[in-house]
Amino acid sequence: MTVTTADVLPRALLLRLIGLLVLVLAPHALRVPVWESALVAVAIGWRLAHLQRGVPLPGRVIKTLLTIAAFAGVYVTYGRVNGQHPGTALLVLMAALKLLEMRSQRDVRVMVALLYFLVFTHFLFSQEIWTVAWLLVTVVGVTGLLVEVNTRAATGDAAGRAWRQHWRLGGVIVAQALPLMVVLFLLFPRIPGPLWGLPADAGSSRSGVPDSMSPGDIAELILNEAIAFRVRFEGEPPGQRQLYWRGPVFERYDGRRWDAYPQNGPARAPSLQTLGEPVALEMMLESTRGFSLFGLEMSDPAALPAGSRLDENGQLLALRRITERRLLRQQAWPRYRLDARALPRWHRQRTLQLPVNSAPRTRALVQQWRAETPDDAALIQRALAHFRQHPFRYTLRPPRLGPQPVDEFLFTTQAGFCEHYASSFVVMMRAAGLPARVVIGYQGGARSPVGDDWVIRQSDAHAWAEVWLAGEGWRRVDPTAAVSPDRIEQGLRGAFDTARGELPAFLRRDGSTLWAMSRARWDFLNAQWNRWFLAYGPELQQAFLSRLGVRGWTQMLLWLTGLITALLLLVAAWLLWRGRPAPPADAASRSWRRLQRAAARQVDARPGEAPTAWCQRLADRQPHLRAQLDAARTAYQALRYGPESAQTEAQQQQLDRAVRGLIKALRRRRPPPAG
Amino acid sequence: MKAAVSRTVDALEQVILGKPQELRLALACLLAQGHLLIEDVPGVGKTTLALALARVLGLEFQRIQFTADLLPADVLGVSVFESGSNAFRFHPGPIFAQVILADEINRASPKTQSALLEAMEERQVSIEGKTRPLPAPFFVIATQNPLSQLGVFSLPESQLDRFLMCLSMGYPPPAAERALLAQTDRRSLLAELPCVLDAAQVQSLQAGVREVTARPALLDYILALVQATREHAGLRHGVSPRAGLALKRAAQAWAFLMGRPGVLPEDVQAVFPAVMDHRLLPAHAALHAPPSARDLLAAVAIP
Numbered sequence: 001m002t003v004t005t006a007d008v009l010p011r012a013l014l015l016r017l018i019g020l021l022v023l024v025l026a027p028h029a030l031r032v033p034v035w036e037s038a039l040v041a042v043a044i045g046w047r048l049a050h051l052q053r054g055v056p057l058p059g060r061v062i063k064t065l066l067t068i069a070a071f072a073g074v075y076v077t078y079g080r081v082n083g084q085h086p087g088t089a090l091l092v093l094m095a096a097l098k099l100l101e102m103r104s105q106r107d108v109r110v111m112v113a114l115l116y117f118l119v120f121t122h123f124l125f126s127q128e129i130w131t132v133a134w135l136l137v138t139v140v141g142v143t144g145l146l147v148e149v150n151t152r153a154a155t156g157d158a159a160g161r162a163w164r165q166h167w168r169l170g171g172v173i174v175a176q177a178l179p180l181m182v183v184l185f186l187l188f189p190r191i192p193g194p195l196w197g198l199p200a201d202a203g204s205s206r207s208g209v210p211d212s213m214s215p216g217d218i219a220e221l222i223l224n225e226a227i228a229f230r231v232r233f234e235g236e237p238p239g240q241r242q243l244y245w246r247g248p249v250f251e252r253y254d255g256r257r258w259d260a261y262p263q264n265g266p267a268r269a270p271s272l273q274t275l276g277e278p279v280a281l282e283m284m285l286e287s288t289r290g291f292s293l294f295g296l297e298m299s300d301p302a303a304l305p306a307g308s309r310l311d312e313n314g315q316l317l318a319l320r321r322i323t324e325r326r327l328l329r330q331q332a333w334p335r336y337r338l339d340a341r342a343l344p345r346w347h348r349q350r351t352l353q354l355p356v357n358s359a360p361r362t363r364a365l366v367q368q369w370r371a372e373t374p375d376d377a378a379l380i381q382r383a384l385a386h387f388r389q390h391p392f393r394y395t396l397r398p399p400r401l402g403p404q405p406v407d408e409f410l411f412t413t414q415a416g417f418c419e420h421y422a423s424s425f426v427v428m429m430r431a432a433g434l435p436a437r438v439v440i441g442y443q444g445g446a447r448s449p450v451g452d453d454w455v456i457r458q459s460d461a462h463a464w465a466e467v468w469l470a471g472e473g474w475r476r477v478d479p480t481a482a483v484s485p486d487r488i489e490q491g492l493r494g495a496f497d498t499a500r501g502e503l504p505a506f507l508r509r510d511g512s513t514l515w516a517m518s519r520a521r522w523d524f525l526n527a528q529w530n531r532w533f534l535a536y537g538p539e540l541q542q543a544f545l546s547r548l549g550v551r552g553w554t555q556m557l558l559w560l561t562g563l564i565t566a567l568l569l570l571v572a573a574w575l576l577w578r579g580r581p582a583p584p585a586d587a588a589s590r591s592w593r594r595l596q597r598a599a600a601r602q603v604d605a606r607p608g609e610a611p612t613a614w615c616q617r618l619a620d621r622q623p624h625l626r627a628q629l630d631a632a633r634t635a636y637q638a639l640r641y642g643p644e645s646a647q648t649e650a651q652q653q654q655l656d657r658a659v660r661g662l663i664k665a666l667r668r669r670r671p672p673p674a675g
Numbered sequence: 676m677k678a679a680v681s682r683t684v685d686a687l688e689q690v691i692l693g694k695p696q697e698l699r700l701a702l703a704c705l706l707a708q709g710h711l712l713i714e715d716v717p718g719v720g721k722t723t724l725a726l727a728l729a730r731v732l733g734l735e736f737q738r739i740q741f742t743a744d745l746l747p748a749d750v751l752g753v754s755v756f757e758s759g760s761n762a763f764r765f766h767p768g769p770i771f772a773q774v775i776l777a778d779e780i781n782r783a784s785p786k787t788q789s790a791l792l793e794a795m796e797e798r799q800v801s802i803e804g805k806t807r808p809l810p811a812p813f814f815v816i817a818t819q820n821p822l823s824q825l826g827v828f829s830l831p832e833s834q835l836d837r838f839l840m841c842l843s844m845g846y847p848p849p850a851a852e853r854a855l856l857a858q859t860d861r862r863s864l865l866a867e868l869p870c871v872l873d874a875a876q877v878q879s880l881q882a883g884v885r886e887v888t889a890r891p892a893l894l895d896y897i898l899a900l901v902q903a904t905r906e907h908a909g910l911r912h913g914v915s916p917r918a919g920l921a922l923k924r925a926a927q928a929w930a931f932l933m934g935r936p937g938v939l940p941e942d943v944q945a946v947f948p949a950v951m952d953h954r955l956l957p958a959h960a961a962l963h964a965p966p967s968a969r970d971l972l973a974a975v976a977i978p
Contacts, residue, residue: 581976586892607976610941642937643888 009102013148014051016163017111018044018099020141024118025092027134031125032089033077039070043096058100066097088121108149115142129529136174144170179567187545187560189553190538209247209292209440209461212259215401218419218440222396224458227286228442229294230527231454234280238296240444242334244464244476245294245456247441249313251350255358256405258423258438261350268312272301273340273473274333284530285326291317294441294456296332297476303331306539314338314474327535340473343435351435351468359406359427366431376434376469383428384482387421390414394484421479422463435468439476449520453527587652588639591659595632598663611636625665632658677934679880682871683731684932690727690864691720693851697842699932700949701728701816705877706884707928709839709921710795710815712780712953717820719844722776725816726865729774733873734812737772739791741783743826747790751800765802770794773810773874777817781827791815792834812877832956839921840946841953880931887927888937895978896940897922900947903975904955909965911956918954925950940977947972 022044029037043066049055058066070093071081078086095114102111119135119142144167151166210217229245237243250258278300285293293308295316304310305328307319316330343351354363366383373379391414398416401408406424409416422438429436443462445454464478536544545551550559584590596605596614603617615633619626635655639648684699691698701724704711713721722738729736739750752768769775770791777791794800795815799808817838819830835841847855858864872880897919905913923938925946930938948968957965966974 589892606973608944608971608973610939610944610977612939612941637939638937640892641888641890641939642935644890 009104009108010152011051012163013108013145013152014047014102016148017102017108017145018047020115020138020145021095021099021111023141024115024138025095027122027126027131028088028092028118031085032092033073035073036077036089036093039066039073039093040096043099047099047102063097063100066100067094070094070097084124088124091118091121105149105152108145112142112146112149115145127534129526140167140171140174142170143173144168146170147173176571180564183560183563183567185533185536186541187550187556187563189556190536190541209442211248211290212257213250213419213423213438213440213463214257215398215405215416215419215423218417218461218463221458221461222417226458227523228288228456228458228460229283229285230530231284231296231445231456232282232452233454234282237447237454238279238334242297243444243454244297244439244462245442245445245460246297246299246315246439247292247294248439249315249466250438250440251353253354253358253427255355263311267309269301270310270312270314271339271341272298272314273337274298274300275335275337276333279332279334281330281332283328283330284527284535285322285328287324287326288322291321292441293318293322293328293330295330296334298333298336298338300331300333305330324537325530325534326537327531327540337473339468340471343468348435348468351437352430352433354427354430359404359431361404361407362410362424362427363431365410366428370432376467379432379434380429380467380475380477383425383432384477384479387425387479387482392416392421392483394480418480419463421483422465425465425477425479429465429467437466437474439464439466443478448524448527449517453524455523455527586640588636588655591652591655592632592636592640595659595662598666602666622666625662628658628662628665632662679872679876680932680934686731686869686871687727690861690868691724692854693847694720694844697844698724699929700840700842700946703925703928703932703946704840704949705732705812705814706880706931707839707924708812708881708884709924710817710837712835712838712841713816713818713844714821714841714953715818715844719846721816721818721844722778723861723865724844725774725776727868728814728816730865730868731871732774732877733870734773734814734877735810736774736776737769738776738778739769740778741780741787743782743784745783745787747787750787750790751794751802754803765805765807767807770800771807771809773812773814775813775815777815779820780817781819781829783828785828788828788830788834791817792837796837810874812874812881832954835953836915836917838953839925840949842949884924884928884931887930887935889923889927890937892978893926893938893940893943894923896943896975897926899975899978900943900951900971903971904951907966907971909958911958914951914954918951922947922950944972 025040029040046055046058050057070090074081074086074089074093078089080086081090091114095111095118098107098111098114102108116139119138122131122135144163147169148163148166209221248260250260252259252261279296281296283293283295283305293305293316295305298314299310299316301310304316308328309317309319311317318326339347369379369382373382393415394417395415396417398409398420399413401413405420406427409420409424419440422440426436426438440461440463442456442460443464444460445456447454462480464476464480466474467477468474545556545559550556584593592611599618602621603614605614611633615629619629632655635651635658639651639655683702684695687698687702688695701711705728713724715721725738726736728734739745748768750768750770752766752771754763754765756762757764780788780791794809795813798811798813799806801807846852900922901914901916901919904910907913922943926938926943929946930936930942933942935942951968951971955965955968
């Protein structure tokens with residue numbers, strides 16, 4: 001078989017393909033294991049060496065071995081070969097290995113399809129602005145490559161058009177697709193839940209506050225600067241002291257670890273009494289893969305955000321796992337009473353429970369207090385005073401605690417952060433016979449210097465206590481505030497007044513520097529991006545479209561097809577309009593065009609048809625017009641193609657006369673009777 | 676002038692039966708000062724056409740049968756030492772004639788082919804450092820036999836471009852063939868052909884062709900056709916500017932034959948297949964069917 005030019009891959013094309021592959025794979029390099037990046041680099045390097053130095057490509061055996069190694073590596077790393085992470089890793093490896101066996105144009109096409117798919121996989125991991133911008137660039141590149149491959153195939157490699165032209169055409173094609181993208185974005189039915197039921201491992205990277213609390217859990221979070229959620233208050237925001245974002249409520253204690261009792265029986269509504277004025281706010285929650293929505297205390301059970309419920313402990317929960325960013329509107333009552341009337345017996349027992357042998361010294365101390373101060377409120381004050389009067393300090397690096405963490409913390413180390421304080425305080429209250437529990441969530445937040453958003457980061461994670469008082473219900477008591485009031489007043493930064501080097505780097509930076517400002521701006525930009533694009537899920541889509549009068553899936557799909565059809569028709573109309581013949585410049589052609597248009601019903605004008613042939617066809621259908629047609633044609637031909645002469649004017653008049661007569665005759669339905 | 680043309684055509688039609696279009700194209704080719712390539716099987720009247728043309732136009736005729744062992748000197752001529760005058764004397768080859776039939780041109784070696792083709796292009800011959808002009812008018816009718824392709828040197832594409840037109844005679848229509856069979860002796864018929872013109876008159880007719888008007892609108896049409904060959908995906912290359920010039924010249928000759936003062940798009944269309952078909956090089960046929968000249972004519976709008 002002979003090798004035709006179409007079978008040979010031009011060097012420049014291959015180099016561009018490899019460049020694009022690197023460009024598309026680069027963000028994945030941050031996500032996949034190191035060995036995989038190395039294998040990809042080897043494949044790319046090999047192909048480049050083949051291209052530049054003529055190093056032979058691997059044979060069948062080596063290729064098979066490499067493929068098996070790739071599969072095995074993925075299996076060993078992830079424990080399986082399907083799912084979001086392993087699947088992507090496998091795809092990346094296969095794309096790189098494909099380089100080693102590319103021989104023909106067909107392979108390039110396969111690579112192009114693979115590149116489009118690889119571009120898409122990035123969205124499984126990130127939907128930030130930079131991702132979208134990056135991928136837009138690569139899509140233009142890949143489309144340009146596709147244009148190039150097809151142009152080469154069509155012209156047999158002869159048209160040596162510059163790659164810039166191909167990329168430009170690729171860019172034009174992508175730009176032309178933008179209106180379609182907008183329509184699809186707005187109208188394509190949003191599926192509730194993650195895209196195509198992302199496999200279970202999508203939940204493997206849970207973030208945010210934990211399901212249980214043991215010493216050290218929150219300290220890890222405090223070092224995390226990721227944004228937990230953003231908030232925009234409608235109206236005046238409450239004071240920093242009021243900003244408690246309520247998460248899980250922990251009532252079970254095993255001497256070291258706090259967690260929630262599993263719920264059994266039907267969910268009960270909280271017994272809630274609201275006071276004062278409500279606060280309305282809009283919340284943009286990052287995906288946590290959990291259920292907790294971290295509403296501001298205390299969510300209004302009468303105005304719950306869509307797709308949420310309020311459990312009996314006042315925690316705002318999503319009905320389904322939060323796997324994507326969500327925008328929700330919340331109404332909160334900063335002043336409220338929870339379970340004010342009475343505490344059921346079982347609940348009382350739960351919130352008084354302490355492991356038998358835990359914290360003997362603490363119990364002894366508290367029982368002594370109890371004997372001295374019978375009043376519950378006074379006892380709380382006494383416990384808080386204990387923290388203030390003794391040299392407790394707030395630190396992110398507390399000493400390790402032994403088998404009796406509460407005793408050791410209270411009497412020996414006296415150094416810790418919110419979870420130590422909350423935990424030991426609840427133990428003290430329970431020892432005194434007061435129902436108490438731990439609440440975790442976030443506290444405070446920072447107002448963005450750009451825009452009026454509040455940003456709540458993982459580092460704002462916090463734990464506090466709730467004590468039940470007769471007639472008042474659950475009262476929030478924050479023992480951390482007793483030790484380090486600045487933690488509550490000024491956020492985490494306030495807790496570290498002296499530079500001890502333990503403050504996370506991102507908090508140490510001065511807020512007035514250029515860097516901080518640009519970071520704030522970037523945050524703001526991201527917030528807008530999230531707010532306007534990423535939060536557009538099923539609920540927002542329904543809300544937005546019903547405001548436009550589009551209700552239900554059927555209507556949505558009807559509008560979708562209708563709009564796309566309309567768009568395509570518009571493009572078709574524009575193409576037709578652009579391709580319409582330009583009006584002729586000379587009088588003779590104009591007259592002739594008039595005649596052709598008038599006769600269009602009898603004979604259509606074919607593009608390459610000369611006047612003689614056209615007249616012949618028309619005369620065959622209308623024989624009585626033959627003489628007139630000949631006159632018109634002769635005049636037209638003489639005017640248009642004959643030597644220039646002095647009789648131009650007379651000829652033009654003759655043509656016009658003949659054309660007028662012909663048009664009149666053509667408009668008559670029937671030919672005149674013979675004779 | 677008009678009368679001379681129509682008499683010529685009438686006389687030719689007596690001998691070449693049932694081929695008015697090919698006959699006129701051949702005449703137009705001659706009047707446009709181009710050369711003619713005929714691709715056809717033997718026996719369809721190629722030689723008769725050449726002979727008849729030479730006879731009717733009153734031109735000197737020579738026939739060269741190309742064979743594998745034909746040398747350039749056999750075509751161009753050779754200097755021979757004559758003992759009587761004690762000097763070299765040039766014996767002109769068969770190319771020194773006004774109408775030449777180069778039969779089965781693809782049988783000769785490329786060297787001989789190019790000797791002929793150079794002479795066609797330059798209208799002069801350089802032998803032994805001396806340039807000798809060829810007679811005027813100078814008209815070559817070359818034939819190629821498309822059937823037997825064994826041991827031939829096909830004319831390269833660049834050489835094909837030297838021929839103004841490429842015709843295929845084809846079989847005569849049944850009626851004409853019947854008349855052909857009924858005739859008694861074709862040799863005497865040819866000999867009896869009247870001599871309508873002479874060389875000087877032919878040259879003045881050729882000058883008349885150059886006078887035929889080609890208006891800008893028509894040049895636009897020629898340009899559009901040439902462009903179409905360059906943009907069509909089924910063609911490897913577009914045609915050269917020389918092809919555009921050839922098309923214009925051939926159309927002028929056709930309009931002249933039709934007795935028109937200006938070239939019409941119809942004239943361009945009449946000569947287009949003959950001028951273009953041998954210049955269109957198909958691209959990979961697997962991807963796109965190469966267009967015929969008629970396809971191009973149907974697709975390109977007349978501006």
